[in-house]
Amino acid sequence: MTMNVSEAVAARISVRAFLDQPVSDDLLRELLAKSARAPSGGNVQPWRVYVLNGERMESFKQTVSESTRAEIPAYEIYPPGLSEPYRSSRYKVGEDMYALLGIPREDKAARIARLFENYQFFGAPAGLFCYVDKQMGLPQWSDLGMFLQTFMLLATEAGLGTCAQEAWAARPGVVSDFLQPPEQWMLFCGMAIGYTDQDAPVNQLRSERAAVADFATFVS
Numbered sequence: 001m002t003m004n005v006s007e008a009v010a011a012r013i014s015v016r017a018f019l020d021q022p023v024s025d026d027l028l029r030e031l032l033a034k035s036a037r038a039p040s041g042g043n044v045q046p047w048r049v050y051v052l053n054g055e056r057m058e059s060f061k062q063t064v065s066e067s068t069r070a071e072i073p074a075y076e077i078y079p080p081g082l083s084e085p086y087r088s089s090r091y092k093v094g095e096d097m098y099a100l101l102g103i104p105r106e107d108k109a110a111r112i113a114r115l116f117e118n119y120q121f122f123g124a125p126a127g128l129f130c131y132v133d134k135q136m137g138l139p140q141w142s143d144l145g146m147f148l149q150t151f152m153l154l155a156t157e158a159g160l161g162t163c164a165q166e167a168w169a170a171r172p173g174v175v176s177d178f179l180q181p182p183e184q185w186m187l188f189c190g191m192a193i194g195y196t197d198q199d200a201p202v203n204q205l206r207s208e209r210a211a212v213a214d215f216a217t218f219v220s
Contacts, residue, residue, distance in 0.1 A: 008153045014207075015161030015192065016097075016122045017200030023126040023193060025053055027158060035151040039143065046140040047147045048131040050179050057126060060178050064119050067174045074172040074187050085210075093207045100201045118167040124192035129168065129175060131185040144188055151191075161196035161203075165189055 003011065028051055036045065052060050082090065095105075103110045121127045132144055152162045168175060168190035175187055196203060 003157045005153070008156045012152055012156045012162070013203065013205070014163045015124075015194075015196045016117070016163055016202045016205075017197040018122060018124045018161065018192065018194035019197050020123075021125065021195045023053065023160065023195070025051070027160075028053065028126060028128075028193070031151055031154045031158060031160075034154050035147055038147040038150040040147075041139050041143060044136075044140060044143065046132050046136045046143050048133070048181070048185055050129045050131070050181070051126070052128070053126040057121070061120050063178055064171070064174055067171075069173055069177075071171050071173050074169040077166045077169055089208075089210075093205075096207070097202060097205050100205055102201075115167075118165055119171060121165075121190070121192040122163060124163075124194035126193040128191045128193065129179065130188045130191070131181055132188050134184050134186050141188070148189070148191065155193065159195070160193060163192040165191060 032049065032051075040046070078090065098105070098111065098114070101114065103114060105111075117123075130144060130148060132140060148164055152164065155162050166189045169187060172187040175190075181187075
């Protein structure tokens with residue numbers, strides 16, 4: 001039975017462990033075509049996407065694992081000196097994830113190893129990279145978010161799991177060396193795509209969300 005939108009929103013999570021089950025290029029093309037209906041100011045459609053799958057994905061993972069290149073991040077993922085309540089929310093979801101993985105705070109090596117699993121797409125068989133032309137501004141970056149969310153909801157409807165990964169912004173060089181995008185394109189994020197390993201403890205994580213009263217003011 002097809003999910004409705006509310007069900008897809010409720011079911012979507014950041015998946016960090018995947019089954020060893022391939023995803024077809026045809027399905028990914030279909031999801032991207034549908035996602036292109038996402039809102040876009042002035043119909044600019046600023047997203048530029050590379051899809052990695054199959055042997056090319058495995059080749060990319062190997063390239064990343066062997067790379068010792070010093071990187072300059074494409075942008076700061078979080079603002080420096082992040083204030084409350086944002087700091088505590090970010091801290092808590094990290095601690096909740098490590099608790100599910102059984103990695104204590106003092107085990108720095110295990111935490112770093114886990115962090116680097118980002119750069120293997122958490123074992124996903126497919127993934128994408130989302131670029132944006134450097135001439136684009138903040139409004140177009142918001143278009144990227146709407147496009148990516150649309151894709152993730154459609155993927156959920158199709159039975160796939162996803163994880164949007166801004167962590168790739170810390171390694172734009174190794175990604176661009178492999179993909180060879182136009183010089184004027186800037187890496188925004190990656191996304192792991194595959195079939196969710198329902199038995200993996202890390203996929204039991206459900207991050208908390210603030211109550212409507214905490215972030216919305218009704219003026220009537």
